Amino acid sequence: MRITSAELRVMDVLWETAPLGAAEVVAAxxxxxxxxxxxxxxxxxLTDKGALAAEPEGRRYLYRPLIAREAHRKDAVSRLSERLFGGRAAPMVAHLADGQxxxxxxxxxxxxxxxTLRGEQDR
Structure with missing residues (x-):
């Protein structure tokens, strides 16, 4: 699932504290x-994309993430790696090291x- 940078700011608020109402997200x-x-x-x-659940509470909705932050990171990095480096990690890490x-x-x-990874592959 693709989450825009603006949507990611909202997700960050809800990953830190959830559930929250819209007014609380606005305040954050x-x-x-x-x-x-x-x-x-x-x-x-985000609700339409399936990233958030909106549960009624009285006259408002409480929002909570349906995807974990780490799952989103893995998906985003995987898509970036595939698009720019053919899915290969080594060239991506080399590029990051060279640039930063x-x-x-x-x-x-x-x-x-x-x-750690070599130890896991030897098993």
Missing amino acids: LKDSEWSDRTVKTLLAR GLSETDLDELEALVR
Whole structure:
């Protein structure tokens, strides 16, 4: 499922705290300069896409994510990798390293990840 950058800001609010009503989401995004109507439109789009559930509570709806943040990240990275790097991870990591550089901590984490992945493949 494709989630736009604007929709992702709404999802981030709900991944942090859910369920929330539309007014609470609007309040959490007060620095965005979006109108109440814009936030409600984004909530409706996300509900239509199946990313959010809208459950009635009195005269309002409470929204909660139907997809986990990590599942969304995996899907988004997979689509990006497929589109730009033919689905291959190594060229993507090399591109990120070349463009942004890697700290010693980043390198240590990547080495640990490779060791873990190699251990899992040997089983």
